[in-house]
Amino acid sequence: MLEQLLIFTRGGLILWTYKELGNALRGSPIDTLIRSCLLEERSGAASYNYDVPGAAYTLKWTFHNDLGLVFVAVYQKILHLLYVDELLSMVKREFSEIYDPKRTVYNEFDNVFQQLRKEAEARAEEMKKSKQVSKPVNNNLGKKQGQVQKGIIMNGGNQKKSGAESGKDGGDGDKVKSRALENGHSNGSNGNGVVVQANGKENRSSSGSGAFDVNKLQKLRSKGGKKTDTTVVKESKAEPTKKIKKNRVWDDKPKESKLDFTDPISENGNENIAVVAAVQGESMMDKEEILSSDSETEEDEEEPGKDSKVEAKKKGWFSSMFQSIAGKANLEKADLEPALKALKDRLMTKNVAEEIAEKLCESVAASLEGKKLGSFTRISSTVQTAMEEALVRILTPKRSIDIMRDVHAAKEQGKPYVVVFVGVNGVGKSTNLAKVAYWLQQHKVNVMMAACDTFRSGAVEQLRTHARRLQIPIFEKGYEKDPAIVAKEAIQEANRNGSDVVLVDTAGRMQDNEPLMRALSKLIYVNSPDLILFVGEALVGNDAVDQLSKFNQKLGDLSPSPNPRLIDGILLTKFDTIDDKVGAALSMVYISGAPVMFVGCGQSYTDLKKLNTKSIVKTLLK
Structure with missing residues (x-):
């Protein structure tokens, strides 16, 4: 049963709606479709499933790109209606004929829709009946063929032809016999219990008849064909030439620069917690520029017709110019x-x-198909513009990511702002946590670190070093403790000492490690952090999709809460090592819907930036 069919413009103006009487939709499937699918550039998908407690819907849609209209159908997921696609195309065709941009009410379309729906349902019913009628015929035919083959196999070895029958059509009889031997259905017996096969070999039969010995055949299969004589020829390998190892020359001279960069300890045993000179400076978070791709951009701006020249050479000057002029x-x-x-x-x-x-x-193809191409416009430039707009929509955050505002709002409520850093092993969670702490320090925010990585050896000492250099308090309980309890006690300590922000460091874990993922899910459920940051490398490609999707999946499946918390934002590390390979940012945002909030681009505390969406898009499309 069709629950709802909606026609609206790309600007959000609803033109016409059909609703099934007495059935109200649960939740907001249309709004979720627009927010999670259409705005996230997933309109090329065939359908979208919307699940709420007590109901599950399937949504299908189509576009009229020339008129800027969207047609959406909603029905129960369990029904699998076959006529929805055809009904949408019929509604699209009929409504486009009466559409007027100046009108907003189309009450006369109700009767037209009812007629179109009856036609689509009748056509789907006929197709269903035709499939049901054709199935028994095929089954009977298959049964007959199986019986014939079974009869040949059962009787092939025991049937004996008379002399007259075997002599009739002598050449044909030999052909039939040889064909039967090739198929393995009938084997001739020589009377001594030896079955002659098509390959010329002999098999001894225990019964003396021409039928196969099943037990013997199973034994041969279990042995894996070990009886077959195979000769293994060993290839002579030339001995590799021995390489002469050069003697290592040791330099006993002492190094001029020291290798120990840890903070010195005074004679009385107190640690010197002064911030080193390298830390002094302004964080790059407050600057606008993020990617050094201006030179490449200027080169492209100097030659705006470069792509058109190449295309003209491939397609021919006259054909490309004629198409661009005529449209x-x-x-x-x-x-x-x-x-x-x-x-x-x-x-x-x-x-x-x-x-x-x-x-x-x-x-992009779904958004351009059926659209009219204007004069003096090339298809490649139209596709390029549409892709650029799509990338900007994906990378632009759908909600506010102003952390400083959220920190002050939590401070007014009398509680600390809690940020949990999660991610796989070795991506730089602790280092970038320290960068975020330094940036918050510059904005006069009291920060406290929580060492909740109780799994990896040296993790607590690493975070303690960062805290000492930044003069930030740290809460630690050592190793082999429950990280959820450590984080809870850290938040309580922050309430007592008046800390504004608690940065929780967690252990690195692979997305398919269920025990560690369960511990992380428990930490999030017990402490309800304000922000969950996924720390990922900018070097990854296809692996970014697997990491983020499985992290979200595990956090949702293993959480005891009916409304589990998922990843809220992304922190990209090692962004200074990828040159123009910035695609990981797009992959992560697309698969999770979470914005990139921080970008790590160096090894010092000041090397933390914002994501420049325009610069990323230009780099991707070069």
Whole structure:
């Protein structure tokens, strides 16, 4: 049963709605579809499933890109309605004929829709009946064939032809006999219990008849064909030439610069907690620029017609110019495929996951298909512009990520702002936690660290070193403790000493390590942090999709709460080592929907930046 069909513009204006009488939708499936699918450039998908307690819906949609209309159908997920796709295309065709941008009410379309729905349901019912009628015929035919083959196998070895029958059509009889031997259905017996097979070998039968000995055949299969004589020829390998190892020359001269950079300890045993000179400076978080790609951008701006020249050489000057001047009536998928394939390859070379690049191209194709191409406009430039807009929409945060504002709001409520850093092993959680702490210090915020990595050896000492250098209090309980309890006690301590922010360091864990993921889920459930930051490397490509999706999946599956907390934001590390391979940022945001809030770009405490969306998009499309 169709629950609802909605027609609205891309600007959000609802033009016409159909609702099933007496059935009210639970939750907000249309709003969720727009927020989680259409705005996140997932419109190339076939359908979207919306689950709420007590109900589950499937949503399907189509676009009229030339008119800027969206058609969405909602029905119960368990029904699997077959006529929805056809009904949407029929509604799209009929409504586009009466659509007027100046009108907002289309009451006369109710009767038209009822007629279209009856036609679509009747057509689906006929297809269903035709499939049910065709199935028994095929089954009977299969049964007959099976019986015939079974009869041949059962009787093939015991049937004996008479002399007259075997002599009739002499050549044909031999052909039939040889064909039976090749198929293995009938074997001739020589009367001594020896069955002659098509390969010329003999098998001894215990019964003396021409049928196969099943027990013997099973024994041969279990042995794996070890009876077959195989000769193994060993290839002579040339002995590798021995390399002469050079003697190592040791330099006994002492190094001029010292290797120990730890803070000195005074004679009375007290540690010197003064901040070193290298820490002094302003954090890059308060600066706007993030990516050093201005030189490449200027080169592209100097040659705006570079791509058109290359394309003109490939397609021919006259054909490309004629198409750009005359324009095209409506864009088709075949027209978009060459430009989209080139864009997909370009995104993948920039370290975007293949799955994400393919879905992006499908979404762009869905937004351009059927759209009228204007005069003096090339298809490649149209696709490029649409992809650029799609990338900007994905990377732009959908909610406020002003941490300083949230910190002051929590301070007014009399509680500390809690941030939990999670991620896989070796991505730099502790180091970037210290960078965030230094940035908060510059804004006159009281910070406390919580050493909740009680699993890795040396993790507490590492965080203690950062705290000592930054003059920040640290809460620690050593190793082999429950990290959830340690974090809870740290938050209580922050309430007592008046700390504004608690930065919780957790152990690195792989996304498929269930015991550690269960411990992390417990930590989040017990302490209810204000922000969950996933720390990931900018070097990863396809692995970013697997890490983030499984982290969210495990946090949701292992949480005892009916509304589990998932990842709220992303901190990208090692961003200064990737040059123009910035695709990991796009892959992570696309798969999780969480914004990139911090970017680590160096080894000092000041090397923390914001993500420049425009710069990332330009780099991806070069």
